[in-house]
Amino acid sequence: xxxxxxxxxxxxxxxxxxxxxxxxxxxxxxxxxxxxxxxxxxxxxxxxxxxxxxxxxxxxxxxxxxxxxxxxxxxxxxxxxxxxxxxxxxxxxxxxxxxxxxxxxxxxxxxxxxxxxxxxxxxxxxxxxxxxxxxxxxxxxxxxxxxxxxxxxxxxxxxxxxxxxxxxxxxxxxxxxxxxxxxxxxxxxxxxxxxxxxxxxxxxxxxxxxxxxxxxxxxxxxxxxxxxxxxxxxxxxxxxxxxxxxxxxxxxxxxxxxxxxxxxxxxxxxxxxxxxxxxxxxxxxxxxxxxxxxxxxxxxxxxxxxxxxxxxxxxxxxxxxxxxxxxxxxxxxxxxxxxxxxxxxxxxxxxxxxxxxxxxxxxxxxxxxxxxxxxxxxxxxxxxxxxxxxxxxxxxxxxxxxxxxxxxxxxxxxxxxxxxxxxxxxxxxxxxxxxxxxxxxxxxxxxxxxxxxxxxxxxxxxxxxxxxxxxxxxxxxxxxxxxxxxxxxxxxxxxxxxxxxxxxxxxxx
Amino acid sequence: xxxxxxxxxxxxxxxxxxxxxxxxxxxxxxxxxxxxxxxxxxxxxxxxxxxxxxxxxxxxxxxxxxxxxxxxxxxxxxxxxxxxxxxxxxxxxxxxxxxxxxxxxxxxxxxxxxxxxxxxxxxxxxxxxxxxxxxxxxxxxxxxxxxxxxxxxxxxxxxxxxxxxxxxxxxxxxxxxxxxxxxxxxxxxxxxxxxxxxxxxxxxxxxxxxxxxxxxxxxxxxxxxxxxxxxxxxxxxxxxxxxxxxxxxxxxxx
Numbered sequence: 139x140x141x142x143x144x145x146x147x148x149x150x151x152x153x154x155x156x157x158x159x160x161x162x163x164x165x166x167x168x169x170x171x172x173x174x175x176x177x178x179x180x181x182x183x184x185x186x187x188x189x190x191x192x193x194x195x196x197x198x199x200x201x202x203x204x205x206x207x208x209x210x211x212x213x214x215x216x217x218x219x220x221x222x223x224x225x226x227x228x229x230x231x232x233x234x235x236x237x238x239x240x241x242x243x244x245x246x247x248x249x250x251x252x253x254x255x256x257x258x259x260x261x262x263x264x265x266x267x268x269x270x271x272x273x274x275x276x277x278x279x280x281x282x283x284x285x286x287x288x289x290x291x292x293x294x295x296x297x298x299x300x301x302x303x304x305x306x307x308x309x310x311x312x313x314x315x316x317x318x319x320x321x322x323x324x325x326x327x328x329x330x331x332x333x334x335x336x337x338x339x340x341x342x343x344x345x346x347x348x349x350x351x352x353x354x355x356x357x358x359x360x361x362x363x364x365x366x367x368x369x370x371x372x373x374x375x376x377x378x379x380x381x382x383x384x385x386x387x388x389x390x391x392x393x394x395x396x397x398x399x400x401x402x403x404x405x406x407x408x409x410x411x412x413x414x415x416x417x418x419x420x421x422x423x424x425x426x427x428x429x430x431x432x433x434x435x436x437x438x439x440x441x442x443x444x445x446x447x448x449x450x451x452x453x454x455x456x457x458x459x460x461x462x463x464x465x466x467x468x469x470x471x472x473x474x475x476x477x478x479x480x481x482x483x484x485x486x487x488x489x490x491x492x493x494x495x496x497x498x499x500x501x502x503x504x505x506x507x508x509x510x511x512x513x514x515x516x517x518x519x520x521x522x523x524x525x526x527x528x529x530x531x532x533x534x535x536x537x538x539x540x541x542x543x544x545x546x547x548x549x550x551x552x553x554x555x556x557x558x559x560x561x562x563x564x565x566x567x568x569x570x571x572x573x574x575x576x577x578x579x580x581x582x583x584x585x586x587x588x589x590x591x592x593x594x595x596x597x598x599x600x601x602x603x604x605x606x607x608x609x610x611x612x613x614x615x616x617x618x619x620x621x622x623x624x625x626x627x628x629x630x631x632x633x634x635x636x637x638x639x640x641x642x643x644x645x646x647x
Numbered sequence: 648x649x650x651x652x653x654x655x656x657x658x659x660x661x662x663x664x665x666x667x668x669x670x671x672x673x674x675x676x677x678x679x680x681x682x683x684x685x686x687x688x689x690x691x692x693x694x695x696x697x698x699x700x701x702x703x704x705x706x707x708x709x710x711x712x713x714x715x716x717x718x719x720x721x722x723x724x725x726x727x728x729x730x731x732x733x734x735x736x737x738x739x740x741x742x743x744x745x746x747x748x749x750x751x752x753x754x755x756x757x758x759x760x761x762x763x764x765x766x767x768x769x770x771x772x773x774x775x776x777x778x779x780x781x782x783x784x785x786x787x788x789x790x791x792x793x794x795x796x797x798x799x800x801x802x803x804x805x806x807x808x809x810x811x812x813x814x815x816x817x818x819x820x821x822x823x824x825x826x827x828x829x830x831x832x833x834x835x836x837x838x839x840x841x842x843x844x845x846x847x848x849x850x851x852x853x854x855x856x857x858x859x860x861x862x863x864x865x866x867x868x869x870x871x872x873x874x875x876x877x878x879x880x881x882x883x884x885x886x887x888x889x890x891x892x893x894x895x896x897x898x899x900x901x
Contacts, residue, residue: 201886202886202887202889202890203886203887405679410841456835458837458838458840459838459840486841490841495841497840497841497842498840498841499839499840500839500841500844501838502681502683503661503663503681503682503683504661504663504664504681505661505662505663505683505686506683506838507663508663
């Protein structure tokens with residue numbers, strides 16, 4: 139029986155309620171326009187699209203299907219984000235196939251001062267991936283070519299519209315893996331990941347994109363193509379310009395090509411899911427794991443019982459352990475199975491004997507490893523839940539994770555259905571998901587923001603560990619960055635995009 | 648009821664692994680590839696453990712045939728709740744020539760020797776996909792059989808089994824001793840928890856060979872070649888609906 143059939147069988151069993159449909163739980167027409175929801179936001183003095191603009195684009199994008207107009211198509215998917223919290227009013231989607239086409243488009247937009255919203259997989263969680271008003275949507279979805287893979291050095295060069303999961307499958311053919319991974323892998327594109335400096339589940343082991351991206355090609359607001367597409371691990375010749383584009387959320391340029399250093403596929407991957415009686419035990423488990431697993435540790439995630447309950451309720455995924463207040467999901471990756479197993483057994487014995495873990499399960503086979511990861515990766519997946527959700531992402535001292543979760547629970551009380559705390563404990567990055575009824579969204583947001591940002595700032599954390607600022611947090615940037623730093627950012631933006639046409643209203647306040 | 652249950656667990660390539668055909672077309676690559684327990688056998692062990700928890704069964708013996716690594720598969724079953732294991736040692740090189748026919752003879756012998764009341768095996772293994780072993784075991788023992796079981800219940804002195812068949816569900820009564828093969832909907836197997844994995848290390852695993860049981864492993868079939876399924880021909884991508892209609896018209900389909 140092949141793997142595909144087995145997956146179908148298992149999915150039928152496990153997923154009676156799994157529907158990945160994004161539209162059944164809330165109709166897109168019911169989502170308020172961002173501009174209505176935040177009346178203080180004012181549209182910049184950008185040009186309003188005219189027919190002759192569309193004619194000009196048609197001369198640049200000559201293949202059919204490259205221009206989508208609201209007159210003929212339903213653009214609501216492009217105008218709305220994954221969380222269904224923001225909605226723009228764009229009338230035009232452009233889908234270029236090359237950096238040259240983007241260069242011509244931006245050259246034209248810059249002349250005419252037409253605002254542009256750059257979009258990859260549209261999986262962002264801070265309202266940065268869709269227009270705020272009527273910005274033209276520039277989608278990279280057609281730029282999905284893998285250009286080259288050097289199987290000896292492990293350097294993969296590809297266009298920015300490639301979907302992460304496809305890249306990872308491709309790399310695995312050559313016994314390599316993409317050095318980062320996130321729950322959105324089936325839809326997110328590498329250009330977007332680079333532009334937001336995505337962290338993900340394996341940052342602990344493979345580091346951030348600032349390290350693994352070796353080079354990129356980007357188009358500036360005026361259409362200039364900047365070629366920094368190097369495949370060298372070390373290259374100290376001049377200013378490292380690619381770093382400007384990594385994490386600047388499309389503000390400074392549109393990333394069109396990327397070269398990334400892949401990691402060798404580990405021979406042995408094991409995952410342990412442990413149940414912990416309290417938060418103190420979670421921290422002790424982390425400490426012991428770092429000590430006893432050391433170099434083979436490739437992920438350390440935690441989740442509280444509310445988060446585990448959410449995946450059970452919304453997606454029908456069963457936790458193999460009894461109910462515990464906290465769970466730790468620990469992954470090891472190594473080149474030698476018996477060596478890793480020995481280390482793991484020592485660690486697990488320690489954890490159980492020391493009482494930090496009350497119980498646990500261990501998965502060594504790929505099928506079981508995947509099953510356990512689902513419990514963590516799909517927490518943000520609403521499944522068929524009709525409720526709304528709000529997501530937060532902070533860098534904070536790990537000692538404070540549970541305290542923050544409890545503070546939120548107390549503050550929001552009965553106004554919300556649940557507050558889940560989970561995240562990349564090993565990186566000091568907490569995620570919080572608030573589940574609530576749609577009609578309470580405004581009230582809950584007012585209760586939470588800026589309270590939660592100010593609390594995190596006061597504890598010297600970051601208001602956004604990996605999700606970025608987008609439109610959700612840009613006005614609070616001063617809570618995490620000094621005035622002088624933000625000033626310099628604004629000066630850089632002015633210099634690189636003087637008319638401010640790239641992703642306006644986002645990232646900077 | 649205090650049934651003694653013999654459960655078969657086959658060590659197969661893990662279903663999440665991409666299978667590759669050997670260049671000489673003699674089989675698939677198994678060296679260095681992640682293996683795990685056949686999912687249908689996992690369901691079998693789970694059912695046996697549940698029967699023990701319901702006090703229908705008193706002892707669970709798990710059997711696996713193959714090279715030394717089968718002992719890992721047996722340990723997983725022991726960690727799930729089986730009491731003891733029997734490893735029928737067959738070297739990896741010879742394993743590819745062993746057929747359901749031979750396995751059924753081994754199981755028949757073990758069932759008699761161990762005075763088993765029920766033999767549970769998966770309906771098929773995900774590598775061979777034969778769906779023959781359970782049926783052949785019953786034939787060798789001249790026992791009744793219930794294949795594709797999705798529910799097993801006590802019924803007086805025997806068992807009542809619901810089977811998944813093409814037309815729907817069939818419920819039959821079985822006298823003991825009997826053979827049952829498991830289907831997907833019978834249960835959802837538990838994960839072995841760490842304390843149980845520790846306990847399982849102390850449970851006994853007996854090692855035998857097919858020869859010890861008087862079973863001859865001479866193959867009755869010969870695999871001529873193993874090939875990849877034909878590569879799907881590239882389709883044609885169209886940019887939009889009007890192009891699609893153009894192509895369909897061109898192909899004379901519309």
